[in-house]
Amino acid sequence: MKVFPYADVEAQEADSGAEKVKVRWLITKQMGAPNFAMRLFEVGKGGCSPFHNHAWEHEVFILEGEGSLMSEKGPMKFKQGDVVFVLPNEKHQFRNEGKGMLKFLCLVPIEKKDK
Amino acid sequence: MKVFPYADVEAQEADSGAEKVKVRWLITKQMGAPNFAMRLFEVGKGGCSPFHNHAWEHEVFILEGEGSLMSEKGPMKFKQGDVVFVLPNEKHQFRNEGKGMLKFLCLVPIEKKDK
Numbered sequence: 001m002k003v004f005p006y007a008d009v010e011a012q013e014a015d016s017g018a019e020k021v022k023v024r025w026l027i028t029k030q031m032g033a034p035n036f037a038m039r040l041f042e043v044g045k046g047g048c049s050p051f052h053n054h055a056w057e058h059e060v061f062i063l064e065g066e067g068s069l070m071s072e073k074g075p076m077k078f079k080q081g082d083v084v085f086v087l088p089n090e091k092h093q094f095r096n097e098g099k100g101m102l103k104f105l106c107l108v109p110i111e112k113k114d115k
Numbered sequence: 116m117k118v119f120p121y122a123d124v125e126a127q128e129a130d131s132g133a134e135k136v137k138v139r140w141l142i143t144k145q146m147g148a149p150n151f152a153m154r155l156f157e158v159g160k161g162g163c164s165p166f167h168n169h170a171w172e173h174e175v176f177i178l179e180g181e182g183s184l185m186s187e188k189g190p191m192k193f194k195q196g197d198v199v200f201v202l203p204n205e206k207h208q209f210r211n212e213g214k215g216m217l218k219f220l221c222l223v224p225i226e227k228k229d230k
Binding site: 001002003004005006007009026027031032033034035036038057059061063069071076077078081082083084085086087088090092105107109 | 116117118119120121122124141142146147148149150151153172174176178184186191192193196197198199200201202203205207220222224
């Protein structure tokens with residue numbers, strides 16, 4: 001059982017293809033999580049994740065800011081308090097289109113995206 | 116791919132044993148989630164979840180308010196922006212000890228806690 005402020009976890013540069021994106025791995029396999037991992041992403045003004053797809057889902061909650069989720073059918077706007085669900089293999093990109101920082105939780109299954 | 120405000124999902128009374136607790140099932144197996152479900156809990160002032168344990172983990176992010184996580188070793192304080200990780204089989208209870216509403220995300224594996 002653990003309780004800690006998210007900011008105690010180091011913000012790391014995200015994978016290549018992302019612009020102005022940092023990620024904090026909050027709950028991980030190494031901590032004992034058996035099924036899924038919790039990450040917190042921080043995207044600077046104008047920044048974005050890569051437009052890509054993969055075999056695992058994303059379960060996302062927008063904590064702060066606003067932007068768009070780009071898909072092959074075009075963009076969908078999101079803002080603080082929104083839920084975003086991306087199915088496995090759907091092409092997607094998170095874009096910060098607000099005036100400040102965009103922060104969101106993004107959970108992924110551990111088998112697919114180890115850490 | 117879905118984007119929606121969390122408040123669009125109905126708040127239901129939580130299981131018996133909880134006091135002043137409502138739950139919104141934001142991302143579920145029925146929506147196509149293959150591995151884990153996202154729920155948002157709202158706990159009124161002085162309310163709490165039952166002091167219980169079960170075979171599945173909780174991955175929690177405190178969105179608003181403050182309180183304590185009760186365990187068999189005693190309480191741990193939490194507040195907005197904190198991460199809470201409860202391992203499978205650990206006895207736990209979420210208590211709202213703040214002046215207003217307590218809101219948190221709580222994710223669970225789908226195999227263990229179907230919805």
